[in-house]
Amino acid sequence: MSELLDNKEEAVKAVVAFLTKKSKNKTKFYLKDFYKVFPDDKPRQIKKVVNKMVETGELEFWSSGSTTMYGLKGVGIQHSSEGEE
Amino acid sequence: MAFISTGYNPEKPMENRITDIGPKDYNDFYPPVIKKNKGKWSHHEILEPGVLVHVADSGDELYTVRVGGARLMSTTHINEICEIADKHCDGHVRFTTRNNIEFMVDSKDKLEPLKNDLASRKFDGGSFKFPIGGTGAGITNIVHTQGWIHCHTPATDGSGTVKAAMDVLFNDFQDQRLPAQLRVSMACCLNMCGAVHCSDIAILGYHRKPPMIDHEYLDKVCEIPLAVSACPTAAIKPSKQKLADGTEVKSIAIKNERCMYCGNCYTMCPSLPLADTEGDGIVLMAGGKVSNRISDPKFSKVVVGFIPNEMPRWTTMTDAISRMVNAYANGANKYERLGDWADRIGWEKFFEVCELEFTHHLIDDFRQQAYMSWRQSTQFKF
Amino acid sequence: MAKHETPLLDQLESGPWPSFVSDLKQQAEVRAKNEEGVEFQIPVDCVDDLLGILELSYKHGRTHWKHGGIVGVFGYGGGVIGRYCDQPEMFPGVEHFHTMRVNQPAGKYYTTEYLRQLTALWDLRGSGITNMHGATGDIILLGTTTPQLEEVFWTLTHDMNQDLGGSGSNLRTPADCLGTSRCEYACYDTNALVTFLTQEYQDELHRPAFPYKFKFKLDGCSNCCVASIARSDMSFIGTWKDDIRIDQDAVNKYVENADGYPANAGAFRGSKDWGPFDLEKEVLGLCPTRCMKFENKKLFIDNANCTRCMHCINVMPRALKIGKETGLSILVGAKAPILDGAQMGSLLVPFIEVNPDNDYEAITEVIENVWDWWMEEGKNRERLGELIMRQGFQKLLSVTGIKAAPQHVQYPRTNPYIFWKEDEVEGGWERDVDEYRKHHLR
Numbered sequence: 020m021s022e023l024l025d026n027k028e029e030a031v032k033a034v035v036a037f038l039t040k041k042s043k044n045k046t047k048f049y050l051k052d053f054y055k056v057f058p059d060d061k062p063r064q065i066k067k068v069v070n071k072m073v074e075t076g077e078l079e080f081w082s083s084g085s086t087t088m089y090g091l092k093g094v095g096i097q098h099s100s101e102g103e104e
Numbered sequence: 105m106a107f108i109s110t111g112y113n114p115e116k117p118m119e120n121r122i123t124d125i126g127p128k129d130y131n132d133f134y135p136p137v138i139k140k141n142k143g144k145w146s147h148h149e150i151l152e153p154g155v156l157v158h159v160a161d162s163g164d165e166l167y168t169v170r171v172g173g174a175r176l177m178s179t180t181h182i183n184e185i186c187e188i189a190d191k192h193c194d195g196h197v198r199f200t201t202r203n204n205i206e207f208m209v210d211s212k213d214k215l216e217p218l219k220n221d222l223a224s225r226k227f228d229g230g231s232f233k234f235p236i237g238g239t240g241a242g243i244t245n246i247v248h249t250q251g252w253i254h255c256h257t258p259a260t261d262g263s264g265t266v267k268a269a270m271d272v273l274f275n276d277f278q279d280q281r282l283p284a285q286l287r288v289s290m291a292c293c294l295n296m297c298g299a300v301h302c303s304d305i306a307i308l309g310y311h312r313k314p315p316m317i318d319h320e321y322l323d324k325v326c327e328i329p330l331a332v333s334a335c336p337t338a339a340i341k342p343s344k345q346k347l348a349d350g351t352e353v354k355s356i357a358i359k360n361e362r363c364m365y366c367g368n369c370y371t372m373c374p375s376l377p378l379a380d381t382e383g384d385g386i387v388l389m390a391g392g393k394v395s396n397r398i399s400d401p402k403f404s405k406v407v408v409g410f411i412p413n414e415m416p417r418w419t420t421m422t423d424a425i426s427r428m429v430n431a432y433a434n435g436a437n438k439y440e441r442l443g444d445w446a447d448r449i450g451w452e453k454f455f456e457v458c459e460l461e462f463t464h465h466l467i468d469d470f471r472q473q474a475y476m477s478w479r480q481s482t483q484f485k486f
Numbered sequence: 487m488a489k490h491e492t493p494l495l496d497q498l499e500s501g502p503w504p505s506f507v508s509d510l511k512q513q514a515e516v517r518a519k520n521e522e523g524v525e526f527q528i529p530v531d532c533v534d535d536l537l538g539i540l541e542l543s544y545k546h547g548r549t550h551w552k553h554g555g556i557v558g559v560f561g562y563g564g565g566v567i568g569r570y571c572d573q574p575e576m577f578p579g580v581e582h583f584h585t586m587r588v589n590q591p592a593g594k595y596y597t598t599e600y601l602r603q604l605t606a607l608w609d610l611r612g613s614g615i616t617n618m619h620g621a622t623g624d625i626i627l628l629g630t631t632t633p634q635l636e637e638v639f640w641t642l643t644h645d646m647n648q649d650l651g652g653s654g655s656n657l658r659t660p661a662d663c664l665g666t667s668r669c670e671y672a673c674y675d676t677n678a679l680v681t682f683l684t685q686e687y688q689d690e691l692h693r694p695a696f697p698y699k700f701k702f703k704l705d706g707c708s709n710c711c712v713a714s715i716a717r718s719d720m721s722f723i724g725t726w727k728d729d730i731r732i733d734q735d736a737v738n739k740y741v742e743n744a745d746g747y748p749a750n751a752g753a754f755r756g757s758k759d760w761g762p763f764d765l766e767k768e769v770l771g772l773c774p775t776r777c778m779k780f781e782n783k784k785l786f787i788d789n790a791n792c793t794r795c796m797h798c799i800n801v802m803p804r805a806l807k808i809g810k811e812t813g814l815s816i817l818v819g820a821k822a823p824i825l826d827g828a829q830m831g832s833l834l835v836p837f838i839e840v841n842p843d844n845d846y847e848a849i850t851e852v853i854e855n856v857w858d859w860w861m862e863e864g865k866n867r868e869r870l871g872e873l874i875m876r877q878g879f880q881k882l883l884s885v886t887g888i889k890a891a892p893q894h895v896q897y898p899r900t901n902p903y904i905f906w907k908e909d910e911v912e913g914g915w916e917r918d919v920d921e922y923r924k925h926h927l928r
Contacts, residue, residue, distance in 0.1 A: 050655065051866055061858075066694070067689075070693040074118065081557065082566075082568070086699075095327065117560040123692065124688040125643060125647060126589060126649050126691075127590060127591050128646075128647060132600075133591050142666055145670040147803040149751050149752045150752035151752060175620075176510075176617060176628075179616065180512055180513050181509050181512075182616065183602065185598075186602055190598050196598075197596055197598065198596065198664070199596075199618055201711060203618065203619070227499070227512070230499065230501075231499065242756065248621075250617075252543035253536070253540055254629075256553040261540075264498055264544070267501070267506060279757050281756040282756075297622075299821075301823055336824070366824060370553070379549050395709050396710065396795050397800060398795055403830070415544040438760050439750075439768065439801075471826060
């Protein structure tokens with residue numbers, strides 16, 4: 020595992036920075052999009068760390084039913100359009 | 105109705121949380137005779153349609169009565185299943201992959217009371233609650249998807265088309281007159297969350313119109329890049345649109361001739377509905393199988409390109425299915441599956457004996473595999 | 487008295503097949519009467535409204551549901567499908583009506599005690615409408631509101647020792663046939679292996695790990711009752727290596743049409759009379775490899791040429807048994823037609839042992855090699871079968887370390903366009919053109 024991925028705080032920072040930069044256009048991302056944030060790591064390790072960020076509250080899932088996507092918690096217009104907030 | 109909490113605290117979701125425990129252990133659910141004889145079954149026999157006996161090396165016998173069920177099932181109905189299982193089967197019951205219910209008893213004398221009980225139960229509307237059948241060279245229950253009861257992209261209903269078809273095929277559910285088993289499956293759109301593409305007969309809901317675009321609301325309720333990337337054929341691109349009142353809004357444009365009507369964009373964006381009364385209907389496919397018996401597994405072929413939705417009984421569809429089943433019953437050899445029969449007599453004869461019209465829509469033009477289905481031979485029948 | 491008129495649906499109450507409309511109506515009535523005194527946590531009349539909105543779809547020929555992005559309970563990336571109706575004012579009882587997938591037990595055996603716990607939970611916290619079962623295999627609980635999701639999950643995990651199933655880009659709930667538990671054809675214990683794989687890969691099942699969905703299905707033999715070969719990314723089909731076991735006395739009982747020895751275990755007991763059983767025509771003549779003969783009341787099978795299609799065993803289950811050296815074949819890449827066309831599973835491992843004593847390590851090694859490759863190389867929403875098409879079967883063999891064998895193909899390639907790798911060609915590709923020119927003028 021790379022130092023970046025191994026360091027929880029730095030890993031979160033990198034992911035949040037990546038998502039914030041992109042959030043003007045879209046707010047939901049595939050797991051594969053995070054591979055670019057951690058170019059030196061194996062997908063299996065990246066998935067574990069990113070999924071943990073959902074439990075710790077930085078990220079949340081959004082599902083099309085067939086695919087699951089990631090976004091910053093509470094960001095985007097999908098939720099309100101579904102009448103959940 | 106006051107909210108009853110289990111103890112879950114939304115502020116601290118991880119508190120006392122239990123996760124990743126998987127399904128229940130199947131060992132806790134086996135009937136005793138199964139537990140005792142697992143891996144040591146000698147043989148089985150279908151005593152009559154819907155009734156099986158399994159004989160173990162130990163000499164133990166297990167009698168099973170298979171009944172059909174609508175896969176859409178209420179807790180009231182499940183509780184009735186439990187009542188029957190408690191009364192006759194020591195509290196054990198199982199479901200099959202094709203939505204049948206199996207009641208098992210460990211001796212022959214328990215069989216008749218169970219069968220009589222099951223056969224006697226009817227819904228108020230008159231249909232059987234637990235029709236016995238679904239074994240051997242007959243037609244078992246139809247596996248299907250949600251349709252209009254719960255899905256957002258269906259082109260037809262699941263439960264309704266299945267009820268209509270099974271009513272018509274009911275004699276073959278309780279008989280074993282066919283040359284081999286005949287599997288009917290139903291999926292309510294081309295995404296096929298129930299894979300029906302290898303069934304003897306497949307009922308498939310199909311859209312024929314690209315989605316509408318609700319320009320005024322699109323940018324307010326969905327993210328345009330998500331809608332764009334949802335399209336498997338890259339038919340959607342971002343586009344500025346002028347509304348009737350002159351205001352310019354951010355929206356999308358669809359290249360209609362590239363659209364394959366999958367509804368993926370509607371999943372991502374509620375401003376792209378595609379359901380349509382005239383556009384939507386049924387495709388029938390035939391001749392697929394998954395078993396490796398005698399011949400290789402094979403895909404179903406499209407035999408009817410489109411049938412309109414005819415609520416509530418879909419009679420054009422059920423008529424076409426009946427014609428196929430009867431032509432197959434009359435023409436196929438013992439053990440021959442529907443697709444093997446059609447291959448043997450030739451598909452040109454299949455359309456003739458099933459009285460189905462062959463149209464240009466049935467010639468494959470989708471990507472490279474299309475060529476494989478054209479005839480590269482002078483051997484054909486007139 | 488019904489809340490909504492349903493003249494179209496009412497026409498689906500007649501006929502012999504169990505009517506889902508009658509069942510929904512009885513459920514609506516049971517909820518309205520509430521003789522059990524249930525403190526319903528979602529609208530009492532949700533089933534009335536479900537009937538109402540379905541009737542509207544029958545009238546319009548169009549669905550009235552919208553998708554929602556809710557994925558699951560906290561921390562899970564699957565197990566819940568969000569649903570909202572597009573006529574909430576007419577049908578407030580189903581305004582929010584999400585689905586929960588509950589991981590079914592192997593073989594779909596149940597005790598009534600468990601089912602009653604489940605129905606009590608779903609009556610309290612949901613619509614009381616289910617699918618037994620969904621296409622993937624899960625128990626489907628159809629229709630509840632967002633605040634109830636965590637509560638249902640809590641009761642499932644705390645009181646019933648029961649977890650959710652998969653959805654989204656997760657490992658989907660693995661499904662099996664009943665296997666050795668009640669079937670003499672089964673070549674391995676599907677119930678045990680499906681449970682092992684489900685438990686082993688809980689993280690992949692509950693949290694997104696992949697470019698798209700991934701399905702395991704397990705068939706005990708090549709009759710493929712759960713259709714693994716057509717609908718799972720990785721299909722585990724039981725088989726054997728040694729000889730079909732023959733009971734010659736029983737073979738002759740079939741030949742003599744003796745009582746208790748009906749063809750195909752009685753599958754043809756119906757209204758059509760096929761005449762007496764004819765071994766020559768019905769078994770030997772239909773054997774795909776014609777590897778059998780019957781002489782002097784003895785059946786011979788040339789096992790080296792048998793492809794284990796199950797036909798003879800299906801026809802004469804009392805006389806013929808699967809071999810003793812059993813295991814399974816792994817086929818990969820099956821999927822429904824979307825997008826590039828349907829794919830059947832392609833044979834990757836002809837035979838692999840099924841060994842619970844070492845935690846099925848031979849099988850999990852293949853699984854994890856395939857996953858590592860797909861996670862690395864698979865495009866977003868690309869199924870394994872499509873990746874194999876894109877990068878080639880040879881690539882699959884190389885990432886799994888499996889040696890190419892003629893069993894992998896129906897027939898060898900029909901074009902000679904082999905893309906040789908440099909290290910496969912003696913001397914490599916770097917050549918000295920000057921040396922060449924010494925013998926070949928410009």
